[in-house]
Amino acid sequence: MAFQHLRHKPPRRLQRPRELLVVCAPMRSNVNLSRIARAASCCGLTRMVCTGPVRLDRKIARDGADAIMVESHRTLPPVLKMLRGEGYQLVGLEQTTHSHDLHQYAFQRKTALVIGNERTGLTGELLEMLDDVVEIPVWGPPHSYNVATATMMAMYEYCRQFPQG
């Protein structure tokens, strides 16, 4: 069988808008945010909620920087309250007590994936507001995924469960 490059393959079409939202606590690195923005846009997300100042690096985010609407808020708790009111399931990405293994976790379609800071993760205040927490299994050093890596894996898993949107 011959495999031939398909460089300009048209993207898939979602049958309905993605109802996955990425919500980021204050991050140290615009590089991580920009990587998340590119991957999120590739996954068909159109909205990303951030905290504090955000400057996407266009060399990293590419056209994702235009395709995804990045909102910035001063703090997350009021935003999470509002999202819950809109029907979003609030799912944190963290290793905690009662966290679910991402491999087995069944996402709700309308999900806000809440991402913590690179160093400190999700604060206790935010953890208290969540409906669920998912963790990604780790088998080797450094025993933690980079925050953008973990976010991408979680977005991949969500899209696997809802390939049509």
Add this chain to the structure above:
Amino acid sequence: MAFQHLRHKPPRRLQRPRELLVVCAPMRSNVNLSRIARAASCCGLTRMVCTGPVRLDRKIARDGADAIMVESHRTLPPVLKMLRGEGYQLVGLEQTTHSHDLHQYAFQRKTALVIGNERTGLTGELLEMLDDVVEIPVWGPPHSYNVATATMMAMYEYCRQFPQG
């Protein structure tokens, strides 16, 4: 329900060594290689095959740089031949004719995941040597995942299928 941080949760134990191998064509960026090395080590991989000079950035790869053995070869075709002789299924990550959707692809346990260059992807010479090609669905701009992002998603999918090794 209260979610409490588990910062020093012990890593999972594999019941058998990982038989997933990441094989990289010559890359432009040691940053991408270093990111792949960190995620690969977290996924329990212990060996990574690269082409050309490699210098892992320890600020990115962290302890993964020690845990994963990085081999460097001048060219990939002889390596792929050897790996096939050792029983590895050679699976490229690319958009090609006859490529399988990663969501539906059933990995063989003994798999060499072959990753192409950031710009040019996998060469025709390498594509001809592969058993299978997998692609990751894309729904939005810039219509292509970063090479490290794509590799991480594929490693995640493999680990999801073989959580015990």
